[in-house]
Amino acid sequence: MKKVLIAYASKSGTVKACAERLARHLEGHEVVLCDLEQSMPSDISEYDFVAVGSPIRMSKLHKRVASFIDKFDPALAKARVGYFICCGFTDSAEEYMTKNLPAELRERAITCACFGGELNARAQRGWFDKYIMRAMISTVLDDGAHDGEMRTANLPSVDPESISRFAGAIKESFGKRK
Numbered sequence: 001m002k003k004v005l006i007a008y009a010s011k012s013g014t015v016k017a018c019a020e021r022l023a024r025h026l027e028g029h030e031v032v033l034c035d036l037e038q039s040m041p042s043d044i045s046e047y048d049f050v051a052v053g054s055p056i057r058m059s060k061l062h063k064r065v066a067s068f069i070d071k072f073d074p075a076l077a078k079a080r081v082g083y084f085i086c087c088g089f090t091d092s093a094e095e096y097m098t099k100n101l102p103a104e105l106r107e108r109a110i111t112c113a114c115f116g117g118e119l120n121a122r123a124q125r126g127w128f129d130k131y132i133m134r135a136m137i138s139t140v141l142d143d144g145a146h147d148g149e150m151r152t153a154n155l156p157s158v159d160p161e162s163i164s165r166f167a168g169a170i171k172e173s174f175g176k177r178k
């Protein structure tokens with residue numbers, strides 16, 4: 001049995017749901033889910049794997065996730081680590097990863113993935129977030145075909161397969177030396 005930390009932050013619930021789904025894939029291991037909006041770990045050295053998850057907002061990682069990465073930067077480069085993001089414009093996921101994660105951390109990571117994302121105006125907490133979200137939804141819908149069904153099909157969603165692959169990479173890494 002290995003010890004896994006899933007450190008994440010989530011503004012409107014997508015990353016939280018993905019983190020919980022990832023934890024379910026790791027049944028049989030000791031998994032600690034840490035919501036970084038509630039608490040910041042003081043040490044990560046006790047974990048065999050650290051998964052770090054963030055939503056993308058205004059092209060950036062959630063502030064608490066960025067602080068976590070800053071705080072543990074040297075330790076993360078040496079540990080078994082995987083990074084995942086959720087975003088509305090999934091075609092830009094690669095670019096978000098490159099811009100927001102230091103190259104050394106990306107190169108040393110076991111895996112980096114986008115789990116998809118959601119665009120949901122009702123799930124947003126403040127007026128500003130609702131406003132931005134409505135603008136994003138219109139952009140996505142306007143870019144799509146102007147047929148009723150096709151328009152909603154154009155909205156992003158969470159990709160369960162990518163979570164399952166991420167969990168597979170975590171389990172596979174336990175057999176290798178880091």
Ligand SMILES: Cc1cc2nc3c(=O)[nH]c(=O)nc-3n(C[C@H](O)[C@H](O)[C@H](O)COP(=O)(O)O)c2cc1C
Pocket residue numbers: 009010011012013014015016054055056057058059060086087088089090092116117118119120124128129130132133
């Ligand atoms: C204020 C705001 C800004 C956002 N900015 C981006 C962005 O720059 N790029 C993107 O792809 N998605 C963006 N999104 C969409 C979120 O990444 C997406 O809704 C994600 O599923 C949210 O995850 P969460 O529910 O865990 O916070 C933004 C959403 C909000 C509310």
